[in-house]
Amino acid sequence: MNRRFAIAPLLACSVLTAGCGVLEPRLPTAEPSIPAAWPIPPQTVPALSAAAAADGSTTDIGWRDFFVEPRLRQVIALALENNRDLRVAVLNVQRAQALYRVQRADRVPSLDANGTWIRTGGDGPLSDSYTATVGITDFELDLFGRVRNLSDAALQRYFAQEAARRSAQLALIAETATAYLTLAADQEQLRVVQETLRTREEFHQITEKRYQIGAVSALDVSQSLTQVEAARADVARYAGQVAQSGNALQLLVGAPVPRELLPTDFGTSLTGLAPLPAGTPSGVLLRRPDVMQAEHQLRAANANIGAARAAFFPSITLTGSAGYASDQLSSLFEASTYAWAFVPQVKLPIFQGGRLTANLAVATADRDIALARYESAIQAAFSEVADALALTATLDAQRAARQATVNAATAADALSRVRYNAGRDSYLVLLESQRSLYLAQQFLIVTQLAEQTSRINLYKALGGGWKEGGS
Numbered sequence: 001m002n003r004r005f006a007i008a009p010l011l012a013c014s015v016l017t018a019g020c021g022v023l024e025p026r027l028p029t030a031e032p033s034i035p036a037a038w039p040i041p042p043q044t045v046p047a048l049s050a051a052a053a054a055d056g057s058t059t060d061i062g063w064r065d066f067f068v069e070p071r072l073r074q075v076i077a078l079a080l081e082n083n084r085d086l087r088v089a090v091l092n093v094q095r096a097q098a099l100y101r102v103q104r105a106d107r108v109p110s111l112d113a114n115g116t117w118i119r120t121g122g123d124g125p126l127s128d129s130y131t132a133t134v135g136i137t138d139f140e141l142d143l144f145g146r147v148r149n150l151s152d153a154a155l156q157r158y159f160a161q162e163a164a165r166r167s168a169q170l171a172l173i174a175e176t177a178t179a180y181l182t183l184a185a186d187q188e189q190l191r192v193v194q195e196t197l198r199t200r201e202e203f204h205q206i207t208e209k210r211y212q213i214g215a216v217s218a219l220d221v222s223q224s225l226t227q228v229e230a231a232r233a234d235v236a237r238y239a240g241q242v243a244q245s246g247n248a249l250q251l252l253v254g255a256p257v258p259r260e261l262l263p264t265d266f267g268t269s270l271t272g273l274a275p276l277p278a279g280t281p282s283g284v285l286l287r288r289p290d291v292m293q294a295e296h297q298l299r300a301a302n303a304n305i306g307a308a309r310a311a312f313f314p315s316i317t318l319t320g321s322a323g324y325a326s327d328q329l330s331s332l333f334e335a336s337t338y339a340w341a342f343v344p345q346v347k348l349p350i351f352q353g354g355r356l357t358a359n360l361a362v363a364t365a366d367r368d369i370a371l372a373r374y375e376s377a378i379q380a381a382f383s384e385v386a387d388a389l390a391l392t393a394t395l396d397a398q399r400a401a402r403q404a405t406v407n408a409a410t411a412a413d414a415l416s417r418v419r420y421n422a423g424r425d426s427y428l429v430l431l432e433s434q435r436s437l438y439l440a441q442q443f444l445i446v447t448q449l450a451e452q453t454s455r456i457n458l459y460k461a462l463g464g465g466w467k468e469g470g471s
Contacts, residue, residue, distance in 0.1 A: 023144055023145055023149075023305075023306045023309035023310050024145065024149050024152075024302060024303055024305060024306025024309075025302060025305055025306070027298070027299060027302050028298075028302075028367075028371055030298075030371060030374050030375050030378065031375065032375040032376075032378035032379050032382075033375075033379070034378060034379060034382040035382075061459075062464075063076065063173050063459075063464065066459055067177060071260075071261045071262075071263070072177060072180050072263075074261050075176060075180055075249070075253060075257060075261050076173055076176050076177065078253050078254075078255060078257070078261075079172055079173075079176040079252050079253045079254065080169065080172065080173070081254075082253060082254030082255045083172055083252060083253065083254040084254055085168065085172070086165075086168055086169055086172050089161075089164060089165040089168040089169070090165055092161050092164065092165070093158070093161045093162050093164075093165045095161075096154075096157055096158040096160075096161035096162075097158050097161075099154055099157070099158070100151070100154040100155050100157070100158045102154075103150055103151045103153075103154035104151045104154070104155075106140070106147050106150070106151070107142065107147055107148065107151055109136045109139040109318075110136065110137070110139070111134060111135070111136060112134070112135060112136075112137065113132075113133070113134050114131070114132070114133050114134075114135070114321075114323075115130075115131065115132045115133075116129075116130070116131045117129075117130050117329075118130075118131075127327065128327055128328075128329075129325065129326070129327050130325070130326050130327070130328070130329050130332045131323060131324065131325045131326075132323050132324050132332060132333070133321040133322060133323030133324070133325075134321065134322060134323055135319070135320050135321025135322065135323070135341075136318060136319065136320050136321075137319050138317045138318075138319055139317060139318045139319075140315055140316070140317050140318075141315075141316040141317070141318065143313070143314075143315075143316065144309075144310035144313045145306055145307075145310055146306070146307045146310035146311060146315070149303045149304065149305075149306035149307035149310065150303070150304075150307050152299075152300075152303040153299075153300040153301075153303035153304050153307070154300075156296045156297070156299040156300035156303065157296070157297070157300050159292075159296040160293045160296035160297050160300065163289045163290070163292040163293035163296060164289070164290075164293050166289035166292075166464075167288075167289035167290045167293060170289060170460055170463070170464045171460070172252065173460075173464070174456050174457070174459070174460040175252055176249070176252045176253065177456050178453055178456055179245065179248050179249040179252055180249060180263060181266075181449055181452050181453060181456075182245050182248070182449065183242065183245040183246055183248075183249055183262070183263055184263035184265070184266040185266055185445050185446075185448070185449040186238060186241045186242045186245045187242055187263060187266065188265070188266035188445050189238050189241070189442060189445055190235065190238040190239060190241075190242055192438075192441045192442065192445070193231060193234045193235050193238050194235055196231050196234075196438055197228065197231035197232055197234075197235055200224070200227045200228045200231050200434075201228055203224060204221075204224040204225055204227075204228050207220055207221050207224045208221055216427070219427075220427045223427055223431060224427075227431065227434065246262075266445065266448065266449075284462065284463075285378060285381040285382060285385065285462075285463070286378070287463050288377075288381050288461075288462070288463035289463060289464075290377055290381070291374070291377045291378055291381055291463075293377075294370070294373050294374040294376075294377040295374055297370050297373070297374075298367070298370040298371055298373075298374045300370075301363070301366045301367040301369075301370040302367050302370075304363045304366065304367070305360070305363045305364055305367055307363070308356075308359045308360040308362075308363040308364075309360060311349070311356050311359065311360075312349065312356055312360075314346055314347060314348045314349075315346075315347045316344060316345070316346050316347075317344070317345045317347070318342075318343070318344050318345075319343040319344075319345070320340070320341060320342040320343060321340065321341050322338075322339075322340040322341075323338075323339065323340070324337045324338055324339065325337055325339045381461065381463075384457070384460075384461035385458065385461040385462060387457075387461075388454055388457045388458035388461050389458065391450075391454040391457075392451075392454050392455065392458055395447065395450055395451040395454050396451060398447050398450075398451075399444070399447045399448055399451050402440070402443050402444040402447045402448075403444060405440045405443070405444070406437070406440045406441055406444050409433070409436045409437040409440040409441075410437060412433050412436065412437070413433045413434060413436070413437045415433075416429055416430045416433035416434075417430060417433075
């Protein structure tokens, strides 16, 4: 028999395509029960970065355009390069990709070359046999889509890991920016307290001189000294907070932050975000990385149901080889020693003790769990965006009110000093004006930090931009 035609049946069966019948069910439709659009304030945030403004688009903002402070952008870039948690997320993607390639390899036959030498003996003389073959072992013909479903599930898990990496990157960007802003706010609080301490020390020195000439009582001296020591304690407390904020930022960056990149003041233009268009549907949340991750996990679980269903049907595996066999090594590759074997095997499940039914029930439950998690991810995303929008509108008004309070408290403190020096007000009135100014300055910084943080939270809640940009 011609050698080429002898191996033909083996090769023909090996290249049969999979999926004569695919048993994967239709992907269920998620019903998160959220409004088609969220309540949007008249204006989300007035600031818009120069790059986004030049582009004329409010729906395509990358993080390099969103964060308009150059030093902050460089710190975020360092974090993306050095953060260990993000590095783990990247490695998880590579691992999932490799696992998918392993699973996909089951869809094509594996060709192996084998060479054996067998020596047997007993009461008689020794005998040798030599074989050299090329063949396929236990290749499953995927008639019902089991192997394909397992491969599709692995692919969806790979996509889910990639979405998890993007979600980790977005979270790292937001956390780094928040830590940077917190450090800037703590530094500003420390600056205010140090200025307050300097002012109170100067006033205490004046009060002591006035006491020496009999212009004020010893009570005034004691009260002014109390304010000095209270301010000194606040300086120490905020100095500790600045150190802690710096350590938190360094941990996120994963490396020492160069001194020239640290914040030098606490401005109000570190971020830029255009108003959210009124017609923007809530469906844009499906682009959030965590929502996409949940969707891919749902698709993987749905594919596993197809594989579990296919296990109820017969499976056909092929084993075959072609090569040479001889009892003499010198004549192993002669034409007369050519041999081939073709061994198809059909496996029909008859009794499995309920194993197949239980596996299908597990796969179905996993799919339903993944669907519930997908719907929950969408609901959580909608809630985060709605909360961020509401806070953005109210914090803008709060900041304006806090600024007006600081201006009024500054004027009242200056007037109270004049009246106290003129002897028209008591020291208690002056003390109250100083406290009011100090608290107003602190509340303004806290509100400014909350306003900036709410912008970052809105950016993160929307998935890093309404449309994925190149940043």
